[in-house]
Amino acid sequence: MYGIIATWRMALEGITEAEEMLKKGSDAKDSIEKAIQMVEDFEFYKSVGYGGLPNEEMEVELDAAFMDGDSLSIGCVGAIKDYANPVSIARMLSEEPVNNFLVGAGAEKYAHRHGFERKNMLTERAKIHYHNRVKETTDNKELKPYSGHDTVGMVCLDQEGHMTSATSTSGLFMKHAGRVGDSPISGSGFYVDSKVGGASATGLGEDVMKGCVSYEIVRLMKEGMHPQEACDKAVRDFDQELKERRGKAGDMSLIAMNNKGEWGVTTNIEGFSFAVATEKEKPTVYLVKFDENGKQYFEVASQEWMDNYMKTRTAPLVRK
Ligand code: SD4
16 A cells, blocks of 8 residues: 655646655655655745745745655754755755754755755745735734645655655745744654554644644554544644643644554644545645534545636735
């Protein structure tokens, strides 16, 4: 059995390519890295890699992580600027004996030393988004995850039973310089153990980190829960906990896959989408919906939805 699951529609092209690789026997490390790179490289996905939205100083600072579920090795970068594929830097860091998590200038030095591609990640389109947001938020500077589409997080299982998890993001639009979210934090934005399965998150990093939600899902799967049961329990319980203690809970959407290729997804927001491909299921985008009793269900995205998605992502943008 093999499979790959990812947050958001934007992962579709990447997981489609990864599925082809997995089918031919490629390992979970190469497949997930390729899938994430494809999201990083596509300039119209405005919360990951090239074209990612900048911080409040109009600089694109990226976070990424890579985890090997066999050895539990982890590599992470935080607030890195001017490098094309943070996930690949994170992967190389996961192979180091120490110094696995580098941030800012240190991460950039490492990337430079190892010959990673330098690239100005700020696009003209992202600058327009920035200027428009400055205009809209002169009197409302509250931190909010950029609505529309966000961090890419994935879990991958290859035919040999090896598992990986990886994330990549430009984090919250208009974040402070140096702010790092949950995405490169082990147990929060991602976690994977090939003996069990893996999970990954998108949402308000500040809240996801409070509950180490990805680790909690893997822990519940280890106790015998199906990925869907584990996602439901971890996300619903923690959402409740935050509301009781703090009066509100930030956006949280979690995806998971176990080492049998079974998967689960739970969100506390409207409008979440995810993409999945397994030996049994061709690459598919699902939309998460809620019925009148608030119960979550999945719907395969229609062709119309898919067409509209790409149309709005690539539509010309006007500076207000
Ligand atoms: C962060 N979790 O930096 C990321 C961003 C995200 O929905 O996924 N936003 O907090």
